[in-house]
Amino acid sequence: MISYTAAAAIALFALGLVLTPGPNMIYLVSRTVTQGRRAGLVSLAGVAAGFLVYVAAATAGLTTVFALVPALYTAIKLAGAGYLLWLAWQALRPGGTGAFAPRDLPADPPRRLFAMGLVTNLLNPKIAVLYVSLLPQFADPGRGGVAVQILLLGFVQIAVAVTVNALIVLGAGSVASFLASRPGWRRVQRYLMGSVLAALALHIGLYRPATT
Numbered sequence: 001m002i003s004y005t006a007a008a009a010i011a012l013f014a015l016g017l018v019l020t021p022g023p024n025m026i027y028l029v030s031r032t033v034t035q036g037r038r039a040g041l042v043s044l045a046g047v048a049a050g051f052l053v054y055v056a057a058a059t060a061g062l063t064t065v066f067a068l069v070p071a072l073y074t075a076i077k078l079a080g081a082g083y084l085l086w087l088a089w090q091a092l093r094p095g096g097t098g099a100f101a102p103r104d105l106p107a108d109p110p111r112r113l114f115a116m117g118l119v120t121n122l123l124n125p126k127i128a129v130l131y132v133s134l135l136p137q138f139a140d141p142g143r144g145g146v147a148v149q150i151l152l153l154g155f156v157q158i159a160v161a162v163t164v165n166a167l168i169v170l171g172a173g174s175v176a177s178f179l180a181s182r183p184g185w186r187r188v189q190r191y192l193m194g195s196v197l198a199a200l201a202l203h204i205g206l207y208r209p210a211t212t
Contacts, residue, residue, distance in 0.1 A: 001145075002152050006138040010153050013134065014160040017126055021196055024127075027120045028165060032172040035107050040169035042110045046117025048162050053122060054131045055154035059147045081125060081202070088198040130157065 018025075024047055032040030108116070121127060131154070139149040 001143060002138075002149050003140070003143065006140070006149075006153060007156050010135070010138060010156050011160050013130070014157040015164065017130065018161045018164045020126070022126050023120050023124045024165065025168060027117065028169055029172045031108075031113065031116075032169050035113075037169060037173070039108070039110075039113055040172065041166070042113040043117035044162065044165050044169055046114040046119075047121040047165065048158065049114070050118045050121025050124075051127070051154070051158045051161060053118075054127060055151060055158065058131045058135055058154060059151045061147075079125070085198060088195075092195075092198075 028040055028043055028047065031043045135150055135153055135157070136146075138153055139146045143149065
């Protein structure tokens, strides 16, 4: 139903996206460092549920709604870019913190961990741009139902994102300990994260979906 080329392209894009610091990574790492791996994995389950919501919406034709109401898409895109710029400033400002810096977060029960993971992902501008603008471009009407193709491509993205995020959660504590004992590396990580977030915010803010 979907070509190997389309699946590979989405997998590579999803890999690059999940390795780029953003709201999901920051929340999962913060929760894992402060409350343990189990809490991080429960939060990841919420993030995965958010991916499923996006897949369902894209399959149901959400992209058509944004195409018909460009102002709505623009508002969501600019709000997301602004949020990423705020995260970049938090990392780059004097005394800022990086993704692996321990945060004083209260211990939350599993239900709240799941809900926060879900909300964090639903409000993640990187994922919104992926599903609204990119995924539909890899659906080829000549290969069958477009909705089914978007569904399958969405599952490819979810498999990559959840696998990599799970590895990040499992290794977050070790990375945080490594950085805590090496201030120089911690500064490098913080500046790198802030720069990537700022560049991503500009990319999202200036992005124009392809038109046919």
